[in-house]
Amino acid sequence: MSKINWKSLLLFGLVAAAKGSTNGVSISSKRFSGCSKGNYYDGVNVEDRDQLEALVTSTHRRVLPYTSSNGGDDVWLAMRELHPGKTSDTVRLIYSQTDMAISLQGELDGWNREHLWPRSYGVGDSGADYTDVHSIVPSDWNVNTVRANKYFGTCADSSESQPTTYNACIQPAHSSAALDTQTDAQTFLPPASVRGDIARALMYMDVRYSGAQEGETDLILTDCPGELDNSMGFLSQLLQWHVEDPVNEEERTRNADICTCWQGNRNPFIDFPDLAMTHFASLRHQRCEGGVAELVASDEVDENAGDGDEQAINAGAENGVTLDESEAVSNTDLGNEQSGADSGTAADENGEETDSVGAEDSNATASDADESINDADTNGSENRNGTHTYGGEEVEDDGQRPFVLDNSVSCPGPGSIMVVGFNSDYPDTLALVALERLSQGTTLYITDNGWTGTDFRDTEGYLKLEVPSEGIAAGAVFGYSQNTTDGGEFSENNWESVRGNFDLSLSGDTILVVCDDNREHVNFLTGLTFGGRWFNAGGDTTYSALPEMLEQFNYSYVTLSRYDSYRYKGSTSETAYRLREAIANPDNWESVSDLRYDNLSSLSFEVLPAAADEGDDSSSPISDPQIDSVQISSDAQCLCWNVLLGALLLGLHVAVLAGC
Numbered sequence: 001m002s003k004i005n006w007k008s009l010l011l012f013g014l015v016a017a018a019k020g021s022t023n024g025v026s027i028s029s030k031r032f033s034g035c036s037k038g039n040y041y042d043g044v045n046v047e048d049r050d051q052l053e054a055l056v057t058s059t060h061r062r063v064l065p066y067t068s069s070n071g072g073d074d075v076w077l078a079m080r081e082l083h084p085g086k087t088s089d090t091v092r093l094i095y096s097q098t099d100m101a102i103s104l105q106g107e108l109d110g111w112n113r114e115h116l117w118p119r120s121y122g123v124g125d126s127g128a129d130y131t132d133v134h135s136i137v138p139s140d141w142n143v144n145t146v147r148a149n150k151y152f153g154t155c156a157d158s159s160e161s162q163p164t165t166y167n168a169c170i171q172p173a174h175s176s177a178a179l180d181t182q183t184d185a186q187t188f189l190p191p192a193s194v195r196g197d198i199a200r201a202l203m204y205m206d207v208r209y210s211g212a213q214e215g216e217t218d219l220i221l222t223d224c225p226g227e228l229d230n231s232m233g234f235l236s237q238l239l240q241w242h243v244e245d246p247v248n249e250e251e252r253t254r255n256a257d258i259c260t261c262w263q264g265n266r267n268p269f270i271d272f273p274d275l276a277m278t279h280f281a282s283l284r285h286q287r288c289e290g291g292v293a294e295l296v297a298s299d300e301v302d303e304n305a306g307d308g309d310e311q312a313i314n315a316g317a318e319n320g321v322t323l324d325e326s327e328a329v330s331n332t333d334l335g336n337e338q339s340g341a342d343s344g345t346a347a348d349e350n351g352e353e354t355d356s357v358g359a360e361d362s363n364a365t366a367s368d369a370d371e372s373i374n375d376a377d378t379n380g381s382e383n384r385n386g387t388h389t390y391g392g393e394e395v396e397d398d399g400q401r402p403f404v405l406d407n408s409v410s411c412p413g414p415g416s417i418m419v420v421g422f423n424s425d426y427p428d429t430l431a432l433v434a435l436e437r438l439s440q441g442t443t444l445y446i447t448d449n450g451w452t453g454t455d456f457r458d459t460e461g462y463l464k465l466e467v468p469s470e471g472i473a474a475g476a477v478f479g480y481s482q483n484t485t486d487g488g489e490f491s492e493n494n495w496e497s498v499r500g501n502f503d504l505s506l507s508g509d510t511i512l513v514v515c516d517d518n519r520e521h522v523n524f525l526t527g528l529t530f531g532g533r534w535f536n537a538g539g540d541t542t543y544s545a546l547p548e549m550l551e552q553f554n555y556s557y558v559t560l561s562r563y564d565s566y567r568y569k570g571s572t573s574e575t576a577y578r579l580r581e582a583i584a585n586p587d588n589w590e591s592v593s594d595l596r597y598d599n600l601s602s603l604s605f606e607v608l609p610a611a612a613d614e615g616d617d618s619s620s621p622i623s624d625p626q627i628d629s630v631q632i633s634s635d636a637q638c639l640c641w642n643v644l645l646g647a648l649l650l651g652l653h654v655a656v657l658a659g660c
Contacts, residue, residue, distance in 0.1 A: 120453025122230025
């Protein structure tokens with residue numbers, strides 16, 4: 001018998017095993033122990049909410065960084081591995097149900113990370129809830145912007161009330177979305193094939209996050225999200241989807257992988273579908289002001305749903321829940337007052353998620369044929385009454401936004417413009433720099449209204465600038481100076497006061513620059529706060545939430561402490577990416593109070609061509625503030641185990657064939 005060269009066999013096995021990994025990394029069961037369904041729930045009464053919450057919380061053994069600072073595990077990598085496409089090096093996009101190249105992560109025309117439970121409804125800016133991959137999924141950037149922070153549900157029944165361009169039902173929700181998606185002013189209907197998946201992810205979030213842990217809030221699923229803090233809806237619709245789209249093998253595999261290689265915990269509503277009615281039939285979740293919302297699901301369980309779902313339906317019936325497949329849950333059924341999207345909504349989250357614009361327009365008309373608004377009153381009138389044209393009829397609308405939709409010019413991306421100086425002492429002055437050329441006809445707006453995470457407040461002002469015929473060159477500094485009418489780059493005459501009063505507060509304020517290009521959402525270009533921090537949801541007029549569209553891009557916004565006046569003092573001759581990086585760094589700013597910077601117009605920039613190795617500098621995801629302490633990432637550990645095991649088995653197999 002010939003002697004076997006075990007080194008050669010091991011090397012052969014290593015190469016073969018490595019080539020067999022998917023998307024460059026392999027998922028293994030070696031990262032966290034006790035993740036099999038049988039072991040995970042051992043000794044736990046899953047029908048007891050306290051025990052279930054304690055289990056999924058205590059076994060949440062690692063909080064992933066949103067974006068790794070050292071190339072280790074993060075949410076981006078988890079998305080690639082947990083939601084692979086049908087071909088290598090792709091991911092599956094949840095609202096489109098199509099595959100997209102991994103390389104397009106973070107691209108404006110690529111994919112991003114969607115928080116199914118929007119951050120504006122209680123999920124924090126850091127911590128376990130912010131990076132919980134049970135509730136984060138890959139999404140087409142543009143479709144995600146349309147979804148914004150809308151509640152999940154079907155479109156409102158337009159026969160109940162006269163529709164407008166803002167509450168009319170749009171199907172599909174976006175040209176890049178699946179054909180069976182829908183959206184209106186307050187709801188988003190995802191593809192049928194993932195509705196149950198989404199429902200179970202949100203149920204998990206409700207149980208996992210009760211506010212008991214420091215830095216976390218009590219997340220609540222309800223039919224009345226507008227009446228409860230940190231709440232998401234619509235629960236009745238989600239329970240119906242849970243039955244109609246039962247758990248499949250792909251979802252079970254993903255649940256196991258999240259436990260073994262990413263977080264260490266499981267989603268019990270995937271493992272035990274019956275628990276949906278056990279934990280969510282309580283009137284605690286259903287009671288709304290003015291009455292109790294009825295649950296609507298299916299009396300006749302699909303034969304593929306399994307006995308567990310039928311038991312869940314029966315459990316609901318025993319609790320007095322009305323179940324009728326013939327009824328479709330709509331916003332009208334659940335009470336339009338319950339939605340947080342009360343007025344003039346234009347989709348964002350991210351955002352992960354821009355959200356909606358709730359500002360009110362002066363007299364204006366809009367046609368559903370092209371969904372454009374033609375401003376009929378540009379003198380800043382405070383008349384809040386307006387009309388929409390829908391189907392040839394004019395209907396009243398007192399919740400329009402001040403932005404005039406522009407069909408002709410596409411908006412630049414986040415970080416294309418940055419704030420480089422301002423004076424909040426009267427007269428207000430604001431300096432902006434263009435980091436790419438702005439085309440003629442581009443419409444820019446600046447506002448000191450705070451962003452609530454849902455919409456703009458309408459307590460302050462909006463200024464509008466039409467880019468002139470010669471455009472604005474990359475590196476040009478321009479802006480607004482109150483009471484300056486000399487026709488220069490900072491002349492007040494260049495800007496039109498759309499509504500309200502743009503007046504920066506001496507106690508700290510927010511500056512947001514946006515563009516509108518008729519893509520069903522407002523494009524955030526940059527933001528700056530000098531109130532010390534961005535807030536999760538808007539508090540008083542001083543503070544603002546960070547729009548998710550900006551959060552998804554490296555260095556597209558600035559966070560400064562409270563001083564009356566600021567001026568950028570960093571490098572001024574760099575590539576656009578390096579300039580953004582420098583401008584976003586608070587250390588590169590100088591500040592004063594009770595004094596002014598009178599030379600903001602003298603700031604000068606030169607935008608150099610991007611370096612060959614700099615990559616796509618316009619759309620990199622932001623760096624997570626957390627420090628990734630994992631030196632050897634879990635995907636690498638999983639890969640090592642998988643490769644070694646594969647090498648061993650393959651070596652033994654070859655040895656047997658060789659007659660050993």
